[in-house]
Amino acid sequence: MLKYIVRRIALMIPVVIVMTLIVFSIFYFAPGDPVSRIAGPNVTPEVYESIRRKYGLDQPFIIQYLRFMKSVIEGDLGISILQERPVIEMIQERLPVTLEIGLLGFLITFLIAIPAGVIAAVKKNTLVDYLCMSGTLLGTAIPTFWLGMLLMYFFAYKLRWFPISGYGTLQHLVLPSLAIGLTNAAITARMVRSSMLEVLNQDYVRTARSKGLLEKVVIYRHALKNALIPVITLMGLRLGWIIGGSVALEIIFSIPGIGRLMVDSILARDYPVVQGSMIVLTSSIILANILADILYAIVDPRIRYG
Amino acid sequence: MIAPQSRNGGVYIENEWIEQQALETGEEKVRKPVTDFIAKLFRHKGAVFGAVIILLFVCTAVLAPWLAPYEYDKPDISAVLQPPSIEHLFGTDEFGRDIFSRIVYGTQISLRVAFVAVGVSLVIGTVLGALAGYYGGVVDYIISSITDIAWAFPTTLLAIAFIAALDTGVENVIIAIALASWSGYCRVVRGQFLSLREREFVQAARILGMSDARIIFGHVLPNALAPVIVMATLELPKAIVIEASLSFLGLGAQPPDPSWGVILDSGKGLLDQAPWISFFPGLMIMLVVMGFNLFGDALRDILDPNS
Numbered sequence: 063m064l065k066y067i068v069r070r071i072a073l074m075i076p077v078v079i080v081m082t083l084i085v086f087s088i089f090y091f092a093p094g095d096p097v098s099r100i101a102g103p104n105v106t107p108e109v110y111e112s113i114r115r116k117y118g119l120d121q122p123f124i125i126q127y128l129r130f131m132k133s134v135i136e137g138d139l140g141i142s143i144l145q146e147r148p149v150i151e152m153i154q155e156r157l158p159v160t161l162e163i164g165l166l167g168f169l170i171t172f173l174i175a176i177p178a179g180v181i182a183a184v185k186k187n188t189l190v191d192y193l194c195m196s197g198t199l200l201g202t203a204i205p206t207f208w209l210g211m212l213l214m215y216f217f218a219y220k221l222r223w224f225p226i227s228g229y230g231t232l233q234h235l236v237l238p239s240l241a242i243g244l245t246n247a248a249i250t251a252r253m254v255r256s257s258m259l260e261v262l263n264q265d266y267v268r269t270a271r272s273k274g275l276l277e278k279v280v281i282y283r284h285a286l287k288n289a290l291i292p293v294i295t296l297m298g299l300r301l302g303w304i305i306g307g308s309v310a311l312e313i314i315f316s317i318p319g320i321g322r323l324m325v326d327s328i329l330a331r332d333y334p335v336v337q338g339s340m341i342v343l344t345s346s347i348i349l350a351n352i353l354a355d356i357l358y359a360i361v362d363p364r365i366r367y368g
Numbered sequence: 369m370i371a372p373q374s375r376n377g378g379v380y381i382e383n384e385w386i387e388q389q390a391l392e393t394g395e396e397k398v399r400k401p402v403t404d405f406i407a408k409l410f411r412h413k414g415a416v417f418g419a420v421i422i423l424l425f426v427c428t429a430v431l432a433p434w435l436a437p438y439e440y441d442k443p444d445i446s447a448v449l450q451p452p453s454i455e456h457l458f459g460t461d462e463f464g465r466d467i468f469s470r471i472v473y474g475t476q477i478s479l480r481v482a483f484v485a486v487g488v489s490l491v492i493g494t495v496l497g498a499l500a501g502y503y504g505g506v507v508d509y510i511i512s513s514i515t516d517i518a519w520a521f522p523t524t525l526l527a528i529a530f531i532a533a534l535d536t537g538v539e540n541v542i543i544a545i546a547l548a549s550w551s552g553y554c555r556v557v558r559g560q561f562l563s564l565r566e567r568e569f570v571q572a573a574r575i576l577g578m579s580d581a582r583i584i585f586g587h588v589l590p591n592a593l594a595p596v597i598v599m600a601t602l603e604l605p606k607a608i609v610i611e612a613s614l615s616f617l618g619l620g621a622q623p624p625d626p627s628w629g630v631i632l633d634s635g636k637g638l639l640d641q642a643p644w645i646s647f648f649p650g651l652m653i654m655l656v657v658m659g660f661n662l663f664g665d666a667l668r669d670i671l672d673p674n675s
Binding site for chain 2: 076077080081084085088089092093094161178199200202203205207208211212214215219284302303305306307309310314324325327328329335336340343344347348350
């Protein structure tokens with residue numbers, strides 16, 4: 063097992079290297095002059111030249127990339143052009159906010175998706191199943207940010223149960239997390255249902271039933287445990303989707319998360335911040351996928367890659 | 369006669385067999401898989417429902433100049449922030465512009481972005497996947513490594529990164545979505561090629577001395593297309609949502625363009641006063657996404673019964 067974990071983590075290194083290369087190239091080959099981006103359009107040739115040299119922009123691509131990689135490894139993601147502070151500091155402030163929404167979103171996902179998926183599978187082809195599946199059809203089609211606005215309209219403006227926008231208390235996080243959790247629950251519930259249906263057809267479930275166990279025990283103690291294994295991998299994959307969906311919600315609910323930081327920086331052309339956020343976010347997503355894989359291998363001993 | 373069961377199941381292999389039969393027994397049988405497929409589509413409730421929704425939106429986009437009662441960008445100070453009524457079906461915004469007309473024209477942007485972006489990413493992914501799967505070896509290793517990494521990026525975030533580098537605007541949204549979403553096709557096509565390239569008909573083509581290009585595009589690719597078409601149908605709604613989100617964030621289409629995302633954004637600050645501004649464009653996104661999802665799921669059921 064340890065060997066598998068070590069190998070899985072070692073495999074992450076080339077992935078992260080290529081990822082940083084891609085992110086670096088996107089901004090390196092972007093149209094427009096990088097010096098003017100930093101200094102503005104009206105500078106004297108001397109200042110222009112000194113900035114070019116200061117940021118190493120006179121060096122060839124590969125040298126620039128290696129320098130960039132070196133500072134990334136040292137934990138230095140550059141300096142924000144706009145705020146003139148280290149990018150890593152700004153990310154450290156903003157990332158936890160986004161993760162709070164994401165975690166609460168995952169919690170809501172599980173609370174809804176697992177019972178709904180199990181009930182739909184157990185009562186296959188009944189009215190309950192059809193209702194659950196129609197719900198997931200709606201949930202997979204509804205844009206997350208629009209759901210956020212609907213929730214804001216009904217629960218903040220009309221019913222006044224929650225604050226309209228801002229950040230600080232748990233109440234502020236409920237509506238955006240609910241928007242993420244509900245849409246994510248739709249896809250997860252489908253997965254739980256099909257996975258549960260597969261497991262319910264297996265021999266060991268029939269054995270458990272024929273032993274005369276209560277149906278509840280068969281479903282919750284025997285079947286559900288195995289049915290949830292594929293859901294673990296799905297959750298790893300969904301993290302990226304959740305962060306992507308969180309961007310617009312942070313704007314709607316005025317939450318100072320990393321998504322909002324990225325959009326503000328793009329509009330202000332503060333490229334080091336965008337680049338740094340991309341690297342931190344994609345690394346965390348890659349890490350989450352690997353953790354999901356390892357967890358998967360721990361719970362299901364049949365799965366060991368190579 | 370019953371078609372021989374192929375390892376891969378699907379209709380695409382069956383086509384090949386029926387083509388062979390047609391050579392022996394005449395033209396008529398060539399039509400059979402097509403009519404069979406259409407008959408199956410018509411029997412599938414989800415497919416019909418989805419297709420009707422998609423058709424409605426396509427007609428709306430094409431007939432926009434005749435359907436829209438007002439110009440989409442013409443302000444009218446005598447009709448500012450009107451709730452939905454007979455004159456203004458979906459109400460008006462803070463400039464007195466008719467939301468219904470804006471949404472009708474917005475359909476053009478949504479569908480154009482979705483079809484062009486998906487088309488481009490499909491071509492990129494299919495060509496790369498075909499090369500990787502057909503040649504194998506080093507070519508496969510390089511293409512697969514890049515694809516796996518592109519696959520690990522969430523599409524929305526990657527599209528945002530491309531927009532950051534390219535600047536805002538509808539054309540750049542198309543490029544960003546295309547560059548951010550080709551990896552899925554590449555993986556699927558590569559897998560298909562890996563299993564198809566050892567089949568007898570490919571070996572026969574090779575022995576006949578056909579060029580690689582002719583074998584790849586003329587013989588293997590047509591048999592690998594079914595899952596690609598299913599995937600593309602399911603990518604279209606994703607592209608529509610990404611376009612709307614980017615425009616909503618101010619990174620895509622810019623006002624006064626009537627992109628659904630732009631309309632949603634313009635209603636954001638007026639949610640309490642004029643909820644209809646944001647309500648209707650979101651509803652349209654949901655409907656069109658549901659249409660494509662239903663149709664795509666049905667296509668998968670019919671074309672790819674094994675998955």
